[in-house]
Amino acid sequence: MSEKIVLIDGHSILNRAFYGLPDLTNSEGLHTNAIYGFLTIMFKILEEEKPEYLTVAFDVHAPTFRHKMYDAYKGTRKPMAEELRQQVPVIKEVLKAMGVRIIEQPGLEADDLLGTLSRRAEEQGMEVSVISGDRDLLQLATEHVKIRIPKTKQGRTEVEDYYAADVKERYQVNPVEFIDLKALMGDTADNIPGVPSIGEKTATKIITEYHSIENAHEHVEELKPPRASKALNEHWDLAVLSKTLATIEVHADVEYDFEEAKLGNLYTEEAYAYFQRLQFKNLLSRFDVQPEAPSIEETFCAIKTKKEAETYLKKLEGEKVVGAAVYKDTENVLPLFAMQAALGGVAFCASQEKTALILTGGEISAEWLLEQVSQIQRKAGQFVVFDLKNVIAELPIENRANCFDATVAAYLLNPLKSDYMYEDVAREQLGLMIDEKADGRTKACYEAYTAFAAKEPLENRLKDTKSWELFENIEMPLVFTLYEMEQNGVKVEAEALKAYGDQLVGKITELEKDIYELAGEEFNINSPKQLGVILFEKMELPGGRKTKTGYSTAADVLDKLAPDYPVVSKVLEYRQLTKLKSTYADGLAGYIQEDGRIHGKFHQTVTATGRLSSAEPNLQNIPVRVELGRMIRKVFVPEEGYVFVDADYSQIELRVLAHCSQDEQLIQAYREEADIHRITASQVFHIPFDEVTPLQRRNAKAVNFGIVYGISSFGLSQDLSITRKEAAKYIEDYFRTYPGIKKFLDDTVAHAKENGYVVTLFGRRRPVPELSSSNFMQRSFGERVAMNAPIQGTAADIMKIAMIGVGRRLKEEHLKSRLVLQVHDELLIEAYEPEVEEVKKILEEEMEHAADLRVPLEIDMHTGTNWYEAK
Incomplete structure (x- = not known):
């Protein structure tokens, strides 16, 4: 059986992957989508082909003969996108680390290298597979040279295969004639101009009859249609240029030894390090390399007896830094109820000791262990955990001043990420890759170890980026404020919520009848396809924009039609009300707990600007523009003997803009x-x-x-x-x-372009990678981000300071009143009736003095027996 070689067109496959996959960046800000896509395609091909040899060919930036010819004809070609350009040297490093033979040579394009190597390999009796997104390479196809053209669609890779017979079947010409076909019809993607007025259909007809452009030119007067005859006659020079550009060299002077291309073990330790750095989690499972993290036997231990636990804990007392993690016993619990699982143990890590997991059960009760944790936490120099807000619900945290939330620290250093789990911090700060297959006990030890070991680098980076005060004075105290708000929850009247839902059903039914009447027939209003046909075909409304799946009925399309067409206005209202019904009338009911209150979650590590977000349920998206949307606030009520006091910042972002711009x-x-x-x-x-x-x-x-x-x-x-x-x-x-505003916005964008980020008054950084994009729309978006983020971020910081102050004052003054909700620029207090005036005073003092700006901060304040009244 013949040996096989796979030859890959490096730049072509990188290019395909770059445009076929969404943008990805690692923690260093390096774009990685092209590298990831390239490797995915390469692995897929290698698994299918199982070759003995592999080589990847790259273009060299030095201009080739063909480049010069094309440039002389048409001028400079479009430059490579910057996000793609920066990935080229990285993929070369990765391939070298995997032992893959790379070939590139000044004066020759990758096509010429591939053409030459494929011919040599075939002459040596090998089977050849050439992988490229460039159809020019179809001219290389023979009975033993297969051209494979990958396509990436929605993250999935499909491959078209062409031997010589397949080229003939698909294009009606053989591989050699394919050169002449491209010479006539051209290919803008491959910088081949072609002959004006001759398309693929005409070019195919000419080449199948005359087999070459030279023969066709000899019979130019006989060519059909007449315009093709005229075009080839007038633009013969372009046809010759195009054929030269399309022809791949198969006898280039290239030094190459097949033995150097012999495939060995791709999954080396060096390659593993690159995959870690690039954060290709999905590809790491291919490696047998063990993560460079502490091994269980050497560094981690499980403690099951009280005596061992007492000895270990004694040594932790007074440690400067203690990392900790909660272990939940989820073995006999369904995944859905994992959060409700019993405490299985607590893992600790400190400077002198092994990382240990103290397990509950047997001699060690949960109550005894929590008592010990309380002492360790109170006496530690710094107590470091991930996701402190959730840890507070499990462990006794008495000394708030010494807490360090590694999740929040990681978020401040890079607020553009989607998660900040300990695995990510271990990789980014310590260069460790956590074994994802580890069991729960081992993971708890890893988490405690990472909390301890990453604390110093995280703190150093926060200080280096001037984010330490933001972390220490705003974000850390806020963790406790948010925890208390979640514990407080807000009361919801279930019956009133049901009545609200019934009211919506009635209104939705009315709208359905009206829409059917105006449309002249019944149809599924929720189906964009059916709605598009009704509006733009049957009713012939203007502005129909057809897509692959039918007419677009997106909000921006319908909004323009609504003022002039009642049916569209009613469809938009129908959509609003059905959303209210499903999201709030039905959705909220599922979140009401036994105490009659909703205990939502407030997240401080989600938005890039620093604003808080809410979930389970999301109360920040309650519609306020439609009256029926605002009415949902009526179901939120205070306990008996309490009223709501609602305080809302007045135009806080404009006031921040006035201060920052000094206008x-x-x-x-x-x-x-x-x-x-x-x-x-x-x-x-x-x-x-x-x-x-x-x-x-x-x-x-x-x-x-x-x-x-x-x-x-x-x-x-x-x-x-x-x-x-x-x-x-x-x-x-x-x-x-307002010339000061113009100057401020221009200066902010300029700062972002120069430094890669913008910053709020309180030191919060927001990276703006979009500004370095080669895409105009992305850069424009980046400019808008740069203008807005310092304003919105500063407003968010001010609100956080106010929340901390209000929460602290309510406690210090021993009031029964409690902070229950925060929505954008608004705080909601469930105020004990005898304390209302005191609560108003606290809100006024803490919110209006949260920041010292050049203009006064003002709030609008109202009270009510439900949230609607108070707002």
């Missing part, structure tokens, strides 16, 4: 406590303050808030239903009125 006009307006939107309208539209119309005020308000979010003239024109030119004039006049 005197805006600062003066706030100091005079004037109507900021009316003043803006007066100054931007050049009309007296008293003559500003409600519409002009609304438009000024849209500009005021839009500027904070880096709104474009297009976005503003959509918001205000005006022309783009008018919107651009609004923005221009706005910046003329």
Whole structure:
């Protein structure tokens, strides 16, 4: 049986992977999607082919003969995307670490190298598979040379295979004639100009009849159709150039020894280190290399007797740093109820001792162990854990001042990630890859070890990035505030919620009837496909935008039609109400616990700007624009003997903008406590303050808030239903009125471009990698992020400071009142009736003095017997 070689077109496969997979970055900010896709394709091919030899060919940046010819004809070719360019040297390093033969040679394209090697390999009696996304390589196909063209679709790789017979079947020409076919029809992807006016169909007809462009040119007067005859005659020079560009060299002068390409063990320790760095978790299972983490036998131990536990714990007392982790006994618990599992033990790690897991059961009761944990935690210099808020629910945390939440620290260092689990921190801070197959006990030990070992590098990096004060003074105290809010929960009247749902059902039924009547037939309103056919085919509404799956019925399409077409207006209302029904009327009921309260979760490591998010359920997305949406707040009520006090920051982001921009006009307006939107309208539209119309005020308000979010003239024109030119004039006049704001925004974007991040007043960094993108839309998005993140992030920091202050004061003054909800710029207190005035005073003092800005912070405050009334 013949030996086999696989030849891979490096740049072509990288390019395919880059555009076929969503953007990925590792913790260092390196883009990795092309590398990941390349390796996935390579592994798939190797598993299918099982070759004895492997070589990857790359283009060299030095221009080749063909490059020069093309550039002379058409000028400089489009440069490689920066995000892809930075991945090229990395994939080469990875392949070298795997022992893969790489070949590149100045003056030759990868195609020429592949053509030459495939011919040599075939002459030596080998079977050859050439892997490329470039169809030019089909000219290399023979009975023994197979061209394989991978396609990446939605993360999945499919491969088309072509021997010589397959090329003939697919294109009606043989591989040699395929060169001439490309010469006539051209290929923009491969920089082959082709002959104008000759497409694939005509080119195929000509080459199947005349077999080459030279023969076709000799019979040019006979070519059909006449336009093809005329085109080839007039553009013969282009046809010749195109054939030269399309022809791959198969006899290039290349030094190459097949023995150097012999496949060995790809999964080396060096390669494993690269895969760790690149964070390719899915590919690590291919390696037999053991993670460079402490082995269980050497470093970890399980303690089951009280005597052993007492000896071990005694040594931990007074340690400078103690890492800890909770072990839940989930062996006999369904995954759904894992959080409710009993305490199985606590793992510890400190400087002098082995990492130990003290297990409950037998001599060691959970109560005794928790008592010991309390003493260790209280006396430790620093007590380090992951996800402290959840740990508080399991372990007695009496000394809040010495706690260090490694999850929060990792989040501040890179707020763009989706999770901050101990495995990620171990990899990023310690260079360790945790064995994902480890059992729960081992993982608890790893977690405690990582908490201990990563504390110092995390703290050092927080200090290096000037984030330490933010961590110590805001984020860490906030953990306890959020925990208490979750414990407090908020009461919901189940019956009122059911009545609200019934009210929605009635309204939804009415809307269904109205929509069917206007449409002239019944259909599934929830089906975008059916709705599109009704609106844009049957009713012939304008603006139909057809996609692969039918007409688009997205909100932006329907919003434009709603004012003029009642059926569309009713469809939009129907969507809003069905969402309210499923998400809130039905959804909230499932979260009401035995005490009649909803105990939602507040997350501080989710958003890139530093804003809090809520889940289980998400109470921050309750609709406020529709009255029926606002009505849901009526089901949230205080306990008997209590009322709600709701405090909402007034225009906090605009006030932060005034402070940061130091714009005197805006600062003066706030100091005079004037109507900021009316003043803006007066100054931007050049009309007296008293003559500003409600519409002009609304438009000024849209500009005021839009500027904070880096709104474009297009976005503003959509918001205000005006022309783009008018919107651009609004923005221009706005910046003329408030020149300090324009300078601040420009300076912020410039800082982000230079440093890669923006920063809030309190030192919170928000990386803006989009600014270095080769994609214009991504860069534009990055500029908007750069403008908005310091403003929104500072507002979020101020709210966090206020929450901490309010929570602390309620405790210090021994009040029964409690903080129960935070939604964006709003705090909700369940206030004991005799304490209402005291609560109002605390809210006013803590919220209005959370930051010392050039303009006053103001709040709107209301009380009520339900959240709707209080708001």
